[in-house]
Amino acid sequence: MWPKKISFISTLLLSSGICWLVPNYYENTRPGIIIASNQWMWPNRTVPYMHMFKDEEFISVLDRAMKAIEKETCVRFVPCGKRNITECLLIYGTDEIVCQSTVGRQYPKKSFMLLNLRECKIEGLLQHELLHTLGFQHEHSRPDRDTFIIINWENVRENAAQNFEKYPWSLYPVNAPYDYGSIMHYSEYSFNKYRERRTLTTFKEAARVMGQRVSMSPWDITKARLYMTILNVAVLKTICRSTSFTNAPRKETFAKTNFPKKAALTKVSSN
Secondary structure (H helix, E strand, C coil): CCCCCCCCCCCCCCEEEECCCCCCCHHHHCCEEEECHHHHHHHHEEEEEEECCCCHHHHHHHHHHHHHHHHHHHCCEEEECCCCCCCCCCCCCCCCCCCCCCCCCCCCCCEEEECCCCCCHHHHHHHHHHHHHHCCCCCHCCCHHHHHCCCCHHEEEEHHHHHHHCHHHHHCCCCCCCCCCCCCCCCHHHHHHHCCCCCCCHHHHCCCCCCCCCCCCHHHHHHHHHHHHHHHHHHHHCCCHHHHHHHHHCCHHHHCCCCCCCCCCCCCCCC
């Protein structure tokens, strides 16, 4: 279970599907859609991990989420083994209602995930958190997001406002269209402080796929593979290849993820 006293938690960049960011993360990290520095990358495309809890059913779902990412990318998740724990992803279970992860490798500090073993037992949600671990930030944090969505700040919980802030282009090593269907995008109602009030609004067609937690979208897969290629070419002199990407089934819901950039936004009223 999650230790009672954590000295490193206030110095790490956190992001989550349910919780919020630590207050002082700007001072200690460089956030972006994908962390734009080898400092935050996992060496050799490999993420060693260690379960800090015992729940075989949850571990089975987490294992499927890891395998889903491995299938589409060059990333590999392996047991921590005899490595120092600062070199591994520590996966904690908690009774708190959170699904949370550090963003990118935090070495020499600790990289960790903090997961409620009831609420986070969803394969797509765990893929979301694992992509944070690899260095991905939320899609709606892109600097061009105001072309595609509207943030209704009056409906956002005060302690979650950091989750809706924008990050600069200089931190994005992968250029890709805005992806409403990304597994890293929030839904219309994420972190709302009033029931049935929307925190994100956009034109209705986009809202149908926004915030899905089923699986990585085609653009999520593309960005993850390009991200690994950036590291591999620079460090390992190899190219990340995956035949599974070209053969991956395209679900109908993802067919509408790449909307025209200049599409007019129609603000949906908060019910």
